[in-house]
Amino acid sequence: MTEDTRTEREDRAESGAASRRKSALLFLRDLVVIFLVAVLVSFLIKTFLIRSFFIPSASMEQTLMRDDRIIVNQLVPEVASIEHGDVVVFRDPGGWLPARADEAKPPLIAVIDGFLTFVGLSASDSNDHLVKRVVGLPGDHVECCNALGQMSVNGIPLDEPYVVLPPGDTKVSRDDFEVTVPEDSLWVMGDNRYNSKDSRYNTGTPLEGFVPIENVVGRAVVVSWPISNWAWLDNYPQVFAGVDEGTG
Template sequence: MTEEISTTRIDRAGSTSARRKKSTLLFLRDLLVIFLVAVLVSFLIKTFLIRSFFIPSQSMEETLVMDDRIIVNQLVPEVTPIEHGDVVVFKDPGGWLPARAETEQPPLIAAVDWFLAFVGLSAPDSNDHLVKRVIGLPGDHVICCNALGQMSVNGVPLDEPYVALPPGETKVSRDDFDVTVPDDSLWVMGDNRYNSKDSRYNTETPLKGFVPIDNVVGRAFVVSWPIDHWAWLGNYPEVFAGVDEGAG
């Protein structure tokens, strides 16, 4: 009788151990599935909807500060059209950025960086892109500056609250210009007007300072990091009111 009881206890212990082992395996399987689904969803979101970039320069201060992280809506311009005042991220049209030597990373760091970029949590190619504000759309006539130091688009003077100027300066551009934006292109400028190598200062490049709309990755709509810089990025429709009526 005692031997039978011992055998029963051993069977029960073995059965409990097997169930625990099976439960652990099922938990690990479910955890792996959840992780893979999360990675896939993050990849799809990064590829088709939104993407993160960091700000590599001071050209958009005070709106954006160097090393800020921004979230970019990639449905612009494929689904939603670009509007005046949008802050857009775009690929170098050619000659805007200096040549940059590739830096070697240790294999482990490179692998981690690749994975984070894959799921949209890092943006190692931020230095290959630029961030500026859209001032001129196709067909717009953009002139600077009038007697008050303002820029005008299609004859409408702009009162630009987002522009950062040196102390005592009222002219929104150091240099005057008079351009008409060609089809499928944009005229873009940094908010830090006296420290921005934007359309004004790339007129010697093959595209004369204009940015092809096809080069636009998307519209920045929020500063996501650091937390104390968190802000929505608007396009100031009141600044550009009446501009479209004068286009053409």
């Protein structure tokens, strides 16, 4: 074998190795670009369209169970209006949630959870929000309870199939109340009526139990986890039929 032949083979080998290195670098570059695009898309979706939250309490049973994860449509109320019966997630209006110390996490777990929250795959701030069903919209007159134990909105009694009551109880609220919802506010209640610290039991807070619409993060549309609890969340329009035309 001549020296020229060896040189040619060495050149071809070096060229092939360089080509493989270049291909590997291009592949890694494409992976990084795909990852960054996926993160950006997830961030934009989480910021403007949908977001995930987990359910920390039993106040919405049996509609939502403790530790369920829900998907929230953040186009409500900015783009789509809030309706009677909607299940909404909202920021604490002040005094609804007890003060709590931040839970210490190992640094690596904190970084991972922060990243997942950033892209909308986690909901580390769920304990700073509440989830309830909208019963009263601005201007509504809401009262409870009539002789049948029903709640009324604008004089229209409601037959609420989603409400959970203790055995033997027929009143949809343990305590009677009567309110008129102020402008730009909501009256919200949990479906687990005897185990929900909702508008009824926050009348001593600065906003007297009403939730400013601007505090609403969005409307819960689906239970996404666990799979066994997967369900679309209904706002039961038949329950509130005629309420908007009610005379109060």
